[in-house]
Amino acid sequence: MAKVSNKKRSGRRKRSAAEQKKQEAPEEEQEVSEEEQELPGADEEVTSEEEEEDGQDERRHQKLLEAISALGGKRKKTLGERSEAATQMSEFTVNSKGEGDRIDLSELIDTAQKTPAVPNKTRKQLKSLKKLKKTIECPLSKQESERIQRDLAFQKAASEVSRWNSIVVQNQRAEQLRFPLDRERSGPKPMERVVTGWKAQTPLEKEIFALLSANMQPIHDPVLTPEEELSLKAMSLEDAKIRRAELQKARALQSYYEAKARRERKIKSKKYHRVQNKAKRKEFLKRFDDMAKTDPAAALEELNKMELVRMQERMSLKHQNSGKWAKSKAVMAKYDEGARKAMQQQLEVNKDLTQKLVTSLNQDEEEEEEQQEEEAELLPECVNDAEKGGEPSNPWMRGKLSEDPAEGPAADPEGAAAPQARAAVEEEEEEEEEEGEEEKLLREFDRRRKQRQSEEAETPAVISLVDDDEDDDDDEGDGEEEKLSEFTNIFRGIVESRQEAASITDDSAQLEGSLQRIRTLQDVELLAEDVSAAEPPPAEPQQPPDGPPAAAPPAEGKSRKRKKGIELKEVLTKEAKVIRVPLAPTVAGDAEGGEETLDQRGLIKEAFAGDDVVSDFLKDKRRQEDAGKPKHVDLTLPGWGEWGGTGLKPSRRKRKRFRIRAAPAPPRKDERLPAVIISEKRNSSLTLHQVNSLPFPFQTHTQFESTVRAPVGRTWNTERTVKTMTKPRVVTQLGAIIPPMDREQLMKQEQSKAGAGTAKPQRHTKA
Amino acid sequence: MNCTETNYSTQSYLSCFLCIYIGKTDPFPGPAPVPVDRVQKFKRKDKIEKPHFKQYKLNDLIVHSEEASELAQKQAARFDLLLPEDAGFLEGDEGEDTCTVSQQDIAEAVDITSATKYFNLKLPQFGPYRVDYSKNGRHLLLGGRRGHVACIDWQSKQLMCEINVMESVNDVKWLHSEAMYAVAQKKWLYIYDSNGIELHCIRKFNDVLRMQFLPYHFLLATASATGFLQYLDVSVGKEVTAICTKTGRLDVMCQNPHNAIIHLGHPNGTVTLWSPNQKEALVKMLCHQGGVRSVAVDKTGTYMVTSGMDKKMKVYDVRSFRPLKSYFLPAGASCLSLSQRGLLSAATADIVQVYRDVWSTPVTKPYMAHRAQGAVWGLHFCPFEDVLGVGHGQGFSSMLIPGAGEPNFDGLDANPFRSTKQRQEWEVKALLEKVQPELISLDPTELGYVDRATLEQRHQDRVQALGFDPLAKEKFVPKFKKKGRSTAGAVERRKKKVAHEDQRDVIRKTVEEKVKMEQAKKAMEKKTAARADQKSALDRFKK
Known part of the structure; x- marks a missing residue:
């Protein structure tokens, strides 16, 4: 029972919530909710009473129909129904008349008014409740309420998303997009831009500024003179040259080193490599000694590394003569000097590696080598960059050849x-x-x-x-x-x-x-x-x-x-x-x-x-x-419908009737030129290269042709024009992370829009 | 160019700053204006209107392209400043004719460098000479009738090679660079390099009389005595087309530098225009009553000058094929040549005359005249120099013609001062940018047009495949009714009922909307009136 009522209540709450949002008759709703608070027990009864009226009408109607049908003679057999006693006999001494009748509110209230225990306030409330004829609508079904909720949620989300519309459209239509969006200009900034609202206050400062202004020196905005600023932006020629030379040298060295390494790597002689390794080891030891004196920290690190290698070697079975190869060699060892030697060597390696003293450092050597290579790789990237310079532009570009100005109509009679x-x-x-x-x-x-x-x-x-x-x-x-x-x-x-x-x-x-x-x-x-x-x-x-x-x-x-x-x-x-x-x-x-x-x-x-x-x-x-010219087609059949034979011609009327006149040819290009014959043949070799269907946004041929007409290449345009004409659709900064747009961007844009809106009329008024 | 651009911007930047400091306003704000006529010079297309209805993609596209072309035009006009050289002309004193000034006088008056450009080569042995200058005007090729072929770096007077081919030579022509040249000999066409070594003997090209080289297509066009016009692609060494013109011996030939069309002159007074893509002449013009002796087309491809056996010299507009001017030369002109700036040289026997403005103003006398030692056989203006090369029976003479050459050269196209390295680089680039022979047509911009004929053809094909026109509107055919109700009158009446149905729909809709609007208006008025009448309880307190 309690469960059911809970459900009902929750349903109503939902509905009421929905209605509040819809804002339909909010006052009535409020009233109802107040009453609910005051009469928590009367809830059910009230609703039932409300529902009752409809039911009663129906029932009456039913009865009427039954009465009418009874008049017809045939009496319908009423089925006996099983009913519960509780519906007839109430424990509250209230019983409804008739089967299935519901309790009226008045019936309940009557007793309440008679009993003196009921406070006046409650009585009044009950009276007002009686007056209220409005029925409360039944709560919406779950599906419906959910649908409404979904709808509202969608509206909210749509309004949220639609704020981005302008930006999306703007970006779609933009000629060029630059990412990341909030880019700061690199390079030094003038002090004034960093510290704003600074003024000369002390008398000394004032004096200095007076002097500056008298000598037409920059006071206010750029502390640097424009020339200085320009020179800051551009590297001086000497600097550039020095840097270039450095880079060149580095590049050359790198290439030498690479060539050498390649050559050495190709050498197959084991002995050579052994000697090399030995030499390297010696060198390394020497270096290590030096390092121990000069840079003890680094030496310690190196030592640690060696220790680590030693540990690894001790853990592994790598040089223990226990591998497949070693086993196969062991079989041969009795007879083969080489195999024996090889095994011996392996063991020696193991010994070297596991020795505690820093003497043999095979693996370290390798690491060392790797490091060196890495160093080589770490040369600045710009070494490989192509030199940046102004691309060869074409200062003598000319458009169509100029025609003589004297050629005008006025020039010659x-x-x-x-x-x-x-x-x-x-x-x-x-x-x-x-x-x-x-x-x-x-x-x-x-x-x-x-x-x-x-x-x-x-x-x-x-x-x-x-x-x-x-x-x-x-x-x-x-x-x-x-x-x-x-x-x-x-x-x-x-x-x-x-x-x-x-x-x-x-x-x-x-x-x-x-x-x-x-x-x-x-x-x-x-x-x-x-x-x-x-x-x-x-x-x-x-x-x-x-x-x-x-x-x-x-x-x-x-x-x-x-x-x-x-x-x-x-x-x-x-x-x-x-x-x-x-x-x-x-x-x-x-x-x-x-x-x-x-x-x-x-x-x-x-x-x-x-x-x-x-x-x-x-x-x-x-x-x-x-x-x-297109030819006429003559379809006359001689002898058809009249006499035929040699010497007989079909009649003129018939010939006229059966001659199909071809449509006149389009006017020739040389129609007006008596001394010229212009060929009317189509140039079919060119049509292969022509566009033969109108591309998407265009609606007429002329539109497309006109947009294609202007040349883009360097031969016909200045450098700047070419660059603006062929600028890429999207520009990204190398290595910069491009985050998705956030709300801040939206705000910024709106602000700028508003700013532009207010700024424009100002300019107009100034002008 | 880059450098100057930045200079320009920094200048304005500086001026702007200076103004701020001094406190004066800039009297010339913004970028410097560009003269309208100069902008007009670089105009490449007409403006188009935006479509009236809203279609932002199309609108944006059109706006952007317009902006870009405008910018290009303006910038080009602005950078016209960088072409500082200007051409001048010879001007006579009061009452003095410029045509009476002799070459010797000019050579004495001008500076030493220019004076060295006037010279004569006496080569009486090997007959009349044909002349050709390389594209950048640095090198000269001479071909004597009796087999003498020589190429010279004519400014430094350095002989590059000199050979005798031991055969009669009909014509000589430089190929794309000064490293190779073609010689049309008695029987075959030969190609030599600048050291005089024979590279090729092309047996497919026989009896060649005249040659033209199309530099941007790498095509060597030859006209032969057998009436064949042949095209040789010198970049791959293949014959592109051989056209039988069926007009007999072809000894008059020139090219239109604007659209790479070959003009041929014929003994029956016609001039025909040819492209390698069509086996018949594109255009056939009747120019003279006698045979055509020489043809020349100017650099812009606007004017054609012809001279014929009827002793006339005519100027045509080759865009519309209309005659502009006609001149009568007492002895006719055997050779014609047009300079880059539009000077016309005509040779009558041993006299070389140069004319100015033959197409715009009626000319009565030549601008300059010169008598060569022998009958003139070849005429060629030197590109980028005020020099006219004349090949004649007694050798070659180089004349000074003030105002003949284009003073400003394009360093990336034809650079007279280029080094070997630059030449090699240019060669690679030129080969990469080679224009295919299929693209040669009368209108060089034709490639940019939409091929409408194909579009229509496609539609027709579609219609044929489908059996109906998907874009066509179905015509109303009234149903046949019996019992005499399909009389002609009835059918017409029924047709009338359906006629203009779509228009009617539109009209109906608009009328309905109008009615609705009016009703709404009326309702509103009523409402307002009612509100005005209504009195609230508080109205009684109004005074």
């Missing part, structure tokens, strides 16, 4: 003019693209035919050309036109002779028009040549009167507004600056026939020299373009 002209050309081309290719060709042929007709009609070719230009663009000024006709008049004489040549060389009708145009442009070239040359070279065939120097550019602009096919030639025959050379080539005159002898015919020939070149190039280009 022609350069400024060129883009405009180019734009015009591009416009023209765009217009053309809209038209079909066939149309284009047709139009070109038409134009050529017209030109030929005009030539046949013996009208001067140049004039026809001008007309043509007018057809093309009406917006030209009249003045320009006049100028152009002026030039053409000048060259009329040349033109006629040229026509003859044209009739000779003209086999391809296709390029007729272009031929003529080249001629005219050649004229322009010649003109420009004359204009620019104040003193015409002797090679010049004719000396036309000075034309206006501004004439060349408009002519050029006009001819630029031409069709694509011709533009190429235009590019080739582009107005060229004539360069005057102060020295006339002597050999050239003979080799090239001399420019004096170059008559008009020669001129023309020169002009037409490259014509087939141009057409070849155009053909080549067209072939390349065609090869690159």
Whole structure:
């Protein structure tokens, strides 16, 4: 009984504790707990009474249901139940009505109120208890309460851990981490930094400081002048040299010693080693004697060591002729001199070792040797270090080669003019693209035919050309036109002779028009040549009167507004600056026939020299373009759905219907460049080395490409830049223990954060 | 450099301290500013924007890389101070043309050391000479048409070796260092060492006419009379590729030092660009109406100068393949050579002319001119010197061209004053840093780009393997319904119901949220109003 009640109580306590933490209705809870304290005996009853009400309702409901079911006729057989007497008959003369009924609080209290023995205070309390209708919830189950506890514990731990979040994130994002975290700078510190808040107080001090300040000497912070501090940091050159020499010497000695030891170790002769050992022993003895005089403590130690060795030897069976080897030798000893000797030797060794006098010290010797080796090893590590020096840096590093500043658009008038002209050309081309290719060709042929007709009609070719230009663009000024006709008049004489040549060389009708145009442009070239040359070279065939120097550019602009096919030639025959050379080539005159002898015919020939070149190039280009274009697929089946046979073609409609048009090819790189063929093949050898999938954090190609673009190496950057760019992610101090972060670090960081937060606005206000 | 860096920092440190003692403020606080144009010179990439949404890893990465590149740029610009040498030019007096100044005049005017750089070698016996200077400009290689090959330390005028190969010589070229050179002879290609000992006879390379050496790839590119362009890897001695150009005799050749592309000139007026990775020309440009006589590309890989049989000299922008300038030379130019600082030398017969700024400003007359003793056969500007080597029929002459060479050299790349030890060290390093021939392409930065084509190809492969596109959204196909309910109109209506479902979802959600917010707002208002109305028991004491 007692156990049960204990349990219940503990359960409630748990629950109450939980509720307190949750802070749900803390007042009521308190009340309850007070009552508990006051009425320790009434606990159970109270709860039972509380529980009762629910039970009663249920019971009534049950009864009602039973009554209803009884109305139905069929009477249910009630089962006889075994019950305990204690439930009906109480020893406290209180009995509940009905089976399973529970005691009401009022029933209990009634008696208490009647008895005068009950104090007033208790009565009052009971009354208030009666008024209180609130039922106490039953204690939570063990699982639930544990869950709550776990939950709370987790919350607490999480809040504790989350304090570290900022540090973790910071460290994750940091470019570099340095461990151990709280590192003090090595080297001497100025006094001021060690002792803070010191001031000159005595009159003497004050006087001294006044003097110092008058002479602009450092007073306050660094007692050392900056130069001194710098020199402290860096070792002087002499020192460094001396140290280096020392280290070098040590290193050399070490290597000699090592070499010697190696050589000696390799010697197999037993006799040699015996002699060596003997010599060493002697030496050691000598040394020991000396030591005994100079350093008795060390000698004593040595003596102790020997004693220890002796003891060990006496304990062991090592040299007692009792081992396997010794036994085998013992068998042989009768007949073999060597074996006997060996056994003898072993025994001798034993004797030596166990002798009390310090005479034979085989093992000591070994130790001694080891010690020496150790000493050798103890040479400073820096002996082996590579000399630290500034790595070879590249002072002459240059980025991309500088382009001439004079190259700007403002520098040359022609350069400024060129883009405009180019734009015009591009416009023209765009217009053309809209038209079909066939149309284009047709139009070109038409134009050529017209030109030929005009030539046949013996009208001067140049004039026809001008007309043509007018057809093309009406917006030209009249003045320009006049100028152009002026030039053409000048060259009329040349033109006629040229026509003859044209009739000779003209086999391809296709390029007729272009031929003529080249001629005219050649004229322009010649003109420009004359204009620019104040003193015409002797090679010049004719000396036309000075034309206006501004004439060349408009002519050029006009001819630029031409069709694509011709533009190429235009590019080739582009107005060229004539360069005057102060020295006339002597050999050239003979080799090239001399420019004096170059008559008009020669001129023309020169002009037409490259014509087939141009057409070849155009053909080549067209072939390349065609090869690159995707092909249409024709799926017409002749004879399918209509008559078929030789001479019968499938109908146009059908052909159209069953032709699958391929998607147009992407624009070629050389679309706008008539004189250039750019191969569209992919460089597959390079793709093997390229990145072919976007690395993780990047989202676009440009982001990745841009981060990869800047070089990192020493060839392109200064030393400092390279170092900052390639600094390691984590830096650890050699030999220092790296402890895990503790709470102090956290505090420090928070403080620094707060400090930064407050410091920033201050700075702003100052500024 | 290290030393100067520390100096710089200590200076600022000192100045800072001094200021504190004296009590004045530093009039120039912080590090010294760097001129913007100089910083611009070292610009290596454009800035990129950070992504708008929060992604701290990406953001950090981008920020760090930007910072690093900015630092690198600034530091490089700062250390430009350490390149103190500046190039000058010859300037004529009032009304005097610089091209009329003779070499003799210049040699008399300049100091003795420079004057010794003007000299003539009379070698009339063995015909016109081809010329080549080693990469650091210290050594000169001469190859006479009639078999005379000589290499000279030309500054000290020390003859390293002189041989006659007893065969016609087409071209000579230094390999990576002055220890070896290649000679294209009548039949085969030979390699000699600096003592004139024949090291190799390479039978795979026949009838070579012109050669170019790509120093960072250790490739010797040769153009032969049979139309083959061949690449020899001199570090391992293997032929990398042999390309049949199908364009006939190849006697015009040059390299683009910026991207190691070989330019070939052809008799049909075209210039073709080649890399060892592609069997066909990367680019084919029609430059002249006659045959191309000579080609040269400047050091930055921006400009190409060509001269042709049509007596023209043209300047192209090789990045975009557009013509920039066109000049008419009365007798045409047979040889062209570009100096490190962009001076152009052109030889017409026996006259050597040098031009300044051929690409930026229209030139009407040469900067300098000189008449050689015979017809010019080879032209080469000496690196890091104001010297132009001219090989001609009567031997060799070394001209002084003020402002031709780069005054500041890179001691780790091409050091004219290097010792044997340094050369050996450089050789090892250069071999370790050798660029593989596969990486030669028109755009040298192409390696840094993501290979998008492969990326797409991979996706396609995946689609093929799976049978569907895992990234594609499934298209809604309305179910076929019977009893005439699948008319076109009905189907369309059904489609419309589903159209933009995802957008609708988003909209719906936002609307719901809005409504909720409004309701909450209203409730709050009500509450506050109610609180305002409510009177506590103590309100009665209010006055």
